Amino acid sequence: MAEKVTIEKKVLSENDRLAAEIRSTLENLGVFCINMVSSPGSGKTSILERTLAHFGESIPTALIAGDVQTENDADRLKKAGGKTVRAIETGGACHLDAKMVKRVLDDIDLQDIRLLFIENVGNLVCPASFDLGEDLKVVLMSTTEGDDKPLKYPSMFRRSSVMIINKCDLLGLSNFDKEKARENALTINGKMKIIEVSCRTGEGLEEWYDWLESSVAQKKR
Amino acid sequence: MAEKVTIEKKVLSENDRLAAEIRSTLENLGVFCINMVSSPGSGKTSILERTLAHFGESIPTALIAGDVQTENDADRLKKAGGKTVRAIETGGACHLDAKMVKRVLDDIDLQDIRLLFIENVGNLVCPASFDLGEDLKVVLMSTTEGDDKPLKYPSMFRRSSVMIINKCDLLGLSNFDKEKARENALTINGKMKIIEVSCRTGEGLEEWYDWLESSVAQKKR
Numbered sequence: 001m002a003e004k005v006t007i008e009k010k011v012l013s014e015n016d017r018l019a020a021e022i023r024s025t026l027e028n029l030g031v032f033c034i035n036m037v038s039s040p041g042s043g044k045t046s047i048l049e050r051t052l053a054h055f056g057e058s059i060p061t062a063l064i065a066g067d068v069q070t071e072n073d074a075d076r077l078k079k080a081g082g083k084t085v086r087a088i089e090t091g092g093a094c095h096l097d098a099k100m101v102k103r104v105l106d107d108i109d110l111q112d113i114r115l116l117f118i119e120n121v122g123n124l125v126c127p128a129s130f131d132l133g134e135d136l137k138v139v140l141m142s143t144t145e146g147d148d149k150p151l152k153y154p155s156m157f158r159r160s161s162v163m164i165i166n167k168c169d170l171l172g173l174s175n176f177d178k179e180k181a182r183e184n185a186l187t188i189n190g191k192m193k194i195i196e197v198s199c200r201t202g203e204g205l206e207e208w209y210d211w212l213e214s215s216v217a218q219k220k221r
Numbered sequence: 222m223a224e225k226v227t228i229e230k231k232v233l234s235e236n237d238r239l240a241a242e243i244r245s246t247l248e249n250l251g252v253f254c255i256n257m258v259s260s261p262g263s264g265k266t267s268i269l270e271r272t273l274a275h276f277g278e279s280i281p282t283a284l285i286a287g288d289v290q291t292e293n294d295a296d297r298l299k300k301a302g303g304k305t306v307r308a309i310e311t312g313g314a315c316h317l318d319a320k321m322v323k324r325v326l327d328d329i330d331l332q333d334i335r336l337l338f339i340e341n342v343g344n345l346v347c348p349a350s351f352d353l354g355e356d357l358k359v360v361l362m363s364t365t366e367g368d369d370k371p372l373k374y375p376s377m378f379r380r381s382s383v384m385i386i387n388k389c390d391l392l393g394l395s396n397f398d399k400e401k402a403r404e405n406a407l408t409i410n411g412k413m414k415i416i417e418v419s420c421r422t423g424e425g426l427e428e429w430y431d432w433l434e435s436s437v438a439q440k441k442r
Contacts, residue, residue, distance in 0.1 A: 040260040040345050040374065041366025068346060070372050092376065094315065094346035122373070123346055124261050125289060125315035144365040144388065145262025151291050152343070153261065155313065167365065173391060174421065200395065 015130055018098035022105060022133025026116065030221030031062075033116040035132050037156060038140035039149075040122030043166040045073045046199035047140070047208070048117055049080035054209055056081065059216055061115040064088060064104055066096040068121055084108055095126040098133060115216050124153040135219075136161040143167045144174055147181035150188045157188045162195065164208065169198040236351055239319035243326060243354025247337065251442030252283075254337040256353050258377060259361035260370075261343030264387040266294045267420035268361065268429070269338055270301035275430055277302065280437055282336040285309060285325055287317040289342055305329055316347040319354060336437050345374040356436075357382040364388045365395055368402035371409045378409045383416065385429065390419040 026033050036044045048063060055061065062084040065073040074087035086104045088096060101118060110116075118134060120127045139160035141149050144167055150157040157163065163185050171178060178196070185192050195211065197204035247254050257265045269284060276282065283305040286294035295308035307325045309317060322339060331337075339355060341348045360381035362370050365388055371378040378384065384406050392399060399417070406413050416432065418425035 039262060039343065040370055041363075067373050069375055070369065072369050072373065092346075094344070121346065122260065123315070123344055125313075125342065125344055126347065142262075142365065144363065144391070148291065148293050149261055152288050152293065154290050167395075170365070170391065170394060173394070174388075 012129065015098045018102050019131035019133040022098060022102055025105070025110075026133060026135075029110050029113070030219050031110055031113050031116050032216045032219040033118065033132075033134045035118045035120060035127075035134035035137045036140070037120045037124070037127050037137055037160065038122060039124050039142075039145060042122070042140040042142045042145065043199050044119050044122070044140055045076050047164065047166065047197070047205075048077055048082075048119060050199055050202070050205060051117075051209070051212065052077065052080045052082050054205070059115050059213070060112050061117065062086075062108055062110070062113045063117045063119065064101060065119045066090060066100070066121050068092060068094070073119060084113065090121060094121060094123050095130050096120050096132060097130045101132050114219070115212070124149065124156050128153075128156040128159055135215075138162045138164060140164045140166050141181065143170050143176040143178070145176070147177045148184060150181070150184040154188045157185055157192070160189070160192070162193045162211070165194065165196045166199055168196050168203055169201045233350065236319045239323050240352035240354040243319060243323055246326070246331075247354060247356075250331050250334070251440050252331055252334050252337050253437045253440040254339065254353075254355045256339045256341060256348075256355035256358045257361070258341045258345070258348050258358055258381065259343060260345050260363075260366060263343070263361040263363045263366065264420050265340050265343070265361055266297050268385065268387065268418070268426075269298055269303075269340060271420055271423070271426060272338075272430070272433070273298065273301045273303050275426070280336050280434070281333050282338065283307075283329055283331070283334045284338045284340065285322060286340045287311060287321070287342050289313060289315070294340060305334065311342060315342060315344050316351050317341050317353060318351045322353050335440070336433070345370065345377050349374075349377040349380055356440075359383040359385060361385045361387050362402065364391050364397040364399070366397070368398045369405060371402070371405040375409045378406055378413070381410070381413065383414045383432070386415065386417045387420055389417050389424055390422045
């Protein structure tokens, strides 16, 4: 297995090199970049739809939507008003890597963009290992998933700066304990910012929008 | 990348060899084995808790619960009445492989066991590639996840014989279209058996129990 480990290390260091290139490009242009991660179906695309509708043209935004197969998410984001939306079909791979992202970014005119969302493949494990050159990771979990997810998938929660608890309109309809979820997340990552929302009812989204707006504003051009 | 591909093939063929060994052992003992797969939080542990409570001692059952970290699921299954329960903490790996399963099975007395559940890591991508020596895979999706999951993660749905749609008590509280979900699953896998349940209310579970009972009965000793 030693050979496998060596080669995995090589793949990861090549990924880190490309991620650093992406990060430097985005830094120079003053683009704030978020890598959105979660289980399948936690609501990554839903919160992005809401966000696009909320900000309209006021924050010029580009979006890259990764999926193992289909361009469904990218289509949804275009319908929600996304002007610059690209799909990445990984064709089997369980995560996005910096090479896939760089190829797509090279094809986008970033001059006027202030905010870039990269919606990763729905997977709480593998995407944690691949830096995409983002400013930070936002991890979603939904109230229908089980409040112990941060303990079961610690790497992802440790590497994320913000956790969004989505589907708060469904609280009380499962055994999900919101306080326990917060506590579990903070056990893994004491600095985690936690925002509670429902993409369905709109509840809590103002806090997300405010955080996003000030994060973009702090990014110098 | 050629080198990486070759090594991945080697890892997979070694996995297939061990999976074949497991399959042959279980076959000789007349143990029916299910590899349970899904996103994190779709309800794999919940349906197993219900199943243990329903059958009690009438079907002697062993369970292996895989997680990246924690033994939470195994603990839940023991509390639900599981007599032979083992946890596998993968410690970072995004799937179970045949080697991990074989190591645990070597330590279980299978003489009186008729049914073995292997609860995989919550992940709709990577576990699809690793045969564990099971008779078949059962994939869960929940009504809070999005009805296009079979299209987005086709490999998993193609390799599963049964799809359980869980959390049917929450139908109508999201955009999930049950008929669309069925149609999408059958597009990917025309032979898929589909069972609709709610582990919370118990709705639909009789069909699951009946199917399970007859599958175990068909397995000759």
